[in-house]
Amino acid sequence: MGVQNYLYLSAILFTIGAAGVLLRRNAIVVFMCVELMLNATNLAFVTFARIHGNLDGQIIAFFVMVVAAAEVVVGLAIIVTIFRTRRSTSVDDANLLKY
């Protein structure tokens, strides 16, 4: 199996993630889709590292995981705070700021 198939898979996962961010209404699910995009990126990094035969891409993948973990902490804190106030995590309900 050609190694570029992993790149196609990564592009497909990234696209699914991006579509999910745009289409889903629940903030938690939107956030999960962002995480899916980050993980798709990791797959691309590791595949390119294999193609180029150097370790940079694999190391970057670890950095991305750490950054994603930090992002989860901050993101869930914000979403949980909003939920406790509004009893809803729908991104459509957060509509006080507009125009």
Place this chain on the structure above:
Amino acid sequence: MTVAAVVSAASVPAASVSAAAADSIPAPHIEYGVLSPLFVVFGAAVLGVLVEAFAPRAARWAVQVGLTVLGLVGAFVAVVLVASSDDWKGARAVVAEGAVTVDGPTLFLQGTILLLAFVAVLLLAERRLDPGPSGAFAAQASTVPGSPGEREATRAGAAQTEVFPLTLFAVGGMLLFPAANDLLVAFVALEVLSLPLYLLCGLARRRRLLSQEAAMKYFLLGAFSSAFFLYGIALLYGYAGSIRLSEIADAATQAQGSDVLLLSGVGLVTVGLLFKAGAAPFHAWTPDVYQGAPTAVTAFMAACTKVAAFGALLRIYYVAFGGLKWEWRPLMWGVAILTMLVGAVISLTQQDVKRMLAYSSIAHAGFVLVGVLAADDAGLRGVLFYLLAYGFATIGAFAVVTMVRDPAGEATHLSQWAGLGRRSPLVAGAFAIFLLSFAGIPLTSGFMSKYAVFSAALDGGASPVVVVAVLASVVAAFFYVRVIVLMFFSEPAADGPTVAVPSILTTVALALGVTVTLVLGVIPQPVLDLAGDAAAFVR
């Protein structure tokens, strides 16, 4: 502190890792002296977290403010020391195993960010305008707005001061972002500066629903855009086999590998950078976040984030994509024109002062992009000057917004500002100076900075964009002048807002804003020379 050290460890080439893996791991060589501004700021931030945990409640606020100011001043002194030494000249500019570049633009931008952050911290530390243990910030951000828990926390005198360490972490990320010499460091710095900002947006004490909504919108859109940025990095890594900016530039000149990877990588990285810079079509978060966030935080974001984002944009575009000028310039033409028009035209319809300033910041992002288009050292000089001048004016403008208050807090509706000039001519006069500077009227810093970027873009062959830029300036000027007329030539309402008397902190911030705006308008040459001396990226 940890970021720079760990990142450089990661940048050790793969070959040396495998060769030395058998017996010992070579320690990365870190130039602590040249990187000291970063270490000072991150060190102060870590200390701030400890203060938050251990200092007694009564002393916490004072200790945090002192520590933050000390950290920023110390880092600024470090920047000046580094700049006046020879440690960073020539090939030695690339430090920390090649992860970070400390060259002229880096030092100028770091100095700018630290100065602006200092002024913004003065606003953050203001407690007289909004009396309470935490000033304009929620005493305990985790409590539900209006709940018994919140009332109890207020009664018990709870005061959290996490605002200050968060600000310092954000400043540290901003210092690193324009200095990043490889795309991984750029990504980590982007997140280090963004994550604290998301939280800061949600900490307002009044109108907490708006504030939390702003935090959520900023967070979701910011995370979305950094995912694009990261995928762009992955594609560029796939193209060049390296994330080092200079090696991407080499690979692009030799035109090895697939153009699809290269061009889509450039496009996706651009999305992430333009989002942070607040340029159309990635500007949609700006007005909501600027309006909902606490005003002092808005001032900090509007000034410092822009500097950092444009700094990184310039470095990545000039160093890594410099050979692709003919590919990216048409794209940037379109983005600059769209950004200026969107910012200027939509600001005409705004009824809220903070939203109006947000759209004005979008328009200004477009003007800065005009300077980026020049793609030479004159353009770089103009952009550096523009960011400094705009930063001071915008912090000053938001300082005025914090002072105009009615019993419910800040009075931000534009109609409430009618006749402000008759009640408090000084404050309204200061706001008028900032608006005139935004409009680019001579004798203010705005005129000089617009002149610098527009003339550089003209010489760089982007004359159609400059024509649009001038037209957009005229449209925006119309609106600014309308606000000035509203403030000075209409009758104040009987129950209108009053201008609260702030403590020395806001007064100093406002005075600095006015002074810098006027001084840079009248005698810009020293700062222009400084920017000109700084204006060359080490590749």
